[in-house]
Amino acid sequence: MGPNDATHTTTAPRIDELEALAREGRWHVINTVTASKAGHVGGPLSAMDLLVALYFAQLRVDPENPQDPGRDRFILSKGHNAIGLYSVLAMRGFFPIDELATFDHGDSRLQGHPDMRLTPGVDASTGSLGQGLSAGAGMALGAKRLGSDNHVWVMLGDGEMEEGMVWETVLSAPRYRLDNLTAIIDLNGLQQYGWPANDDDRFDRSEPLGHVDLAAVFAGFGWHVLEIDGHDFAEILNAFSTVTEARDRDGRPSVILATTSKGRGISFTEGTYAWHNGIATPEQLAQARLDLKQEQA
Structure with a gap:
């Protein structure tokens, strides 16, 4: 790893520990959005296993020193999924878990989209879809020029891949x-409005890039491509x-x-675009607690 080993997670967690953290993170998502009456649900839940694996098993980060120049960088390009990132940052120790209760409040450090000026552990302000990969490429190029071994990770949504700016970076990064x-x-x-298209639709509501072989496209542009089950921690790790070994x-x-x-992980939210966002009822919240095996506080 080089001179920055001290910022890496010192003990690799077991897969069952990562699974438990992911269930806790999903609980924080649905509980926080319900209490704040604002925020997104579906995307943060689908990305939770990936986020947990990054912050608890991969990224060189130090919650006690969020601005450590030796840290790896992470950009949540699909910034509307901020509550998923905040939940993992809180569990990782960047700020108290109790602070999640302030999510999307006017004076909170945890706004509806990530703000690098406010939130410890956030490396880029995002929310306007399509821009995160370009910012990540800039960070990666800067690290190269400085002779740093930092690794830059960027998470995008599949709907976001329809933004043209993404493809400019896909072309230039190699x-x-x-x-x-x-x-x-x-x-x-699933995008916000779902699919498949109905006969009376005025526009194409088809699955995001469902007709595109993304693996072939990225490989054609010169990228190293891996295809995985994003809920299988063994495959993720x-x-x-x-x-990292291919560098x-x-x-x-x-x-x-x-x-x-x-x-993912909650019976009434999984597999439906209707829970792109939404506020759970008390009965639904109780069901989510059961689904996620979270004990009553």
């Missing part, structure tokens, strides 16, 4: 040999190891295409 850049695509297959071999950036389920 040119600059950014093997320290990894994109993770949360392929949950293996993918992380593969892309300095051929100069290719990497992309992890992670197939996930929107609303």
Whole structure:
């Protein structure tokens, strides 16, 4: 790892520990959004296993020193999924879990979209979809120029992949040999308005990029491509190891295409676009607690 080993997680957690953390993180998502009466649900739940694996088993970060120059960088390009990131940052110790109760309040450090000026552990302000990968490429290029071994990770949504700015970076990153850049695509297959199209639709509501072979496209642009089950921690961790070990071999950036389920882990949210966002009823919240095996406080 080089001179920055001290910022890495010192003891690799077991898969059952990661699974328990993911259930807790999903509980924080649904409970916080319900209490704040604002926020997104489906996307944070689909990405939770990936986020937990990153922050508890991969990223070189130090919650006691969030601005450590030796840290890895993470950008949540799909910034409307902020409550998922905040939940993991809180569990990792960047700020108290109790602070999640302030989510999306006017004077909170935890706004509806990530703000790097406010929130410890946030490396880029996001929310306007499509911009995160470009910012990540800039960070990766900067690290190269400085001779740093930082790794930059960017998470995007599959609906977000329809933004043209993403593809400008997909084209340019291999040119600059950014093997320290990894994109993770949360392929949950559902945009906000769902699919398939109805006869009276005025526009195409089909599955995001459902007609595109993303693996072939990224490979054609010169990226190292891995396809995984985004809810299988063994596959996730293996993918992380593969892309980090591939650095300095051929100069290719990497992309992890992670197939996930929107609303994962909660019986009434999983697999439906209707829970892109939403506020749970008391009865639904009780059901979520059971689904996620969270004891009453």
